[in-house]
Structures are given as C-alpha cells and as structure tokens.
Amino acid sequence: MKMKKPSLLLASMLAFASTGIAHAGEADIVDVKATQSSDGSWRFDVAVLHADAGWDHYADKWAVFAPDGTMLGERVLAHPHDNEQPFTRSQSGIVIPNDIKQVIVRAHDSVHEWGGKEMIIEVNGG
Numbered sequence: 001m002k003m004k005k006p007s008l009l010l011a012s013m014l015a016f017a018s019t020g021i022a023h024a025g026e027a028d029i030v031d032v033k034a035t036q037s038s039d040g041s042w043r044f045d046v047a048v049l050h051a052d053a054g055w056d057h058y059a060d061k062w063a064v065f066a067p068d069g070t071m072l073g074e075r076v077l078a079h080p081h082d083n084e085q086p087f088t089r090s091q092s093g094i095v096i097p098n099d100i101k102q103v104i105v106r107a108h109d110s111v112h113e114w115g116g117k118e119m120i121i122e123v124n125g126g
Contacts, residue, residue: 026116027059027107042094049086057111065104101126
C-alpha cells in the first residue's frame with residue numbers, strides 16, 4: 001500500500017507544535033468572569049493561555065484597564081504555569097468607577113510584556 005505524503009499544512013502545523021514551547025509568544029486572555037461584590041468592588045476570574053517556558057518566559061500578570069488606559073487592578077502571577085494551560089487566577093477588590101461601562105483585560109509576559117489577545121468586558125450596566 002502506497003503512503004501519501006503529508007500535506008504542507010499538516011507539516012507546518014507539526015513544525016509549529018514542536019517548537020511552540022521554545023517560542024512561547026505573547027500571553028492571551030481566553031476567558032473572563034467579572035462579578036460585582038456587595039461593597040461595589042469587582043472580582044475578576046481570568047483565564048490566560050501562554051506556552052510558558054520556565055522562568056525565562058512566562059505569563060507573569062494580568063490586569064484590568066479603563067478605556068483610557070488607566071490600570072484599575074492587576075493580579076501578579078508568582079511562577080510559570082508550564083503544565084497548566086490555560087490557567088485561571090482571580091483577583092478581588094478591583095474598584096471600577098460607576099461611569100466606566102467597559103474594561104479591557106490584558107495579559108503580560110516576561111519577554112513580550114503587554115500583548116496577545118485581550119478581552120473587553122461590560123461592567124456597571126454597560
């Protein structure tokens with residue numbers, strides 16, 4: 001039986017997958033849940049996806065920003081998550097002024113800094 005050669009697309013995908021850890025790229029936000037507490041502050045449960053490659057290149061924090069770029073709160077990530085992808089971490093007590101109807105959640109990594117996929121979240125009845 002004659003075997004077919006793999007397609008160029010498949011070969012490219014395999015090559016990318018095998019080098020993905022060495023070239024971790026930017027950290028992406030893949031899910032966000034925002035919940036307002038009884039005191040008016042917010043809790044954010046944020047899922048981050050990043051091909052962490054040990055201490056040399058890992059997702060090291062995420063943050064919530066107002067539309068004008070002001071940081072409203074952040075969660076520092078204390079260690080790489082090489083074997084837990086995507087991973088979710090939470091932060092409570094984030095104060096969002098009532099006039100802000102949308103916030104932007106961004107991830108940061110130790111090499112590329114801010115970048116990757118971000119999410120816009122409706123808040124305060126937005």
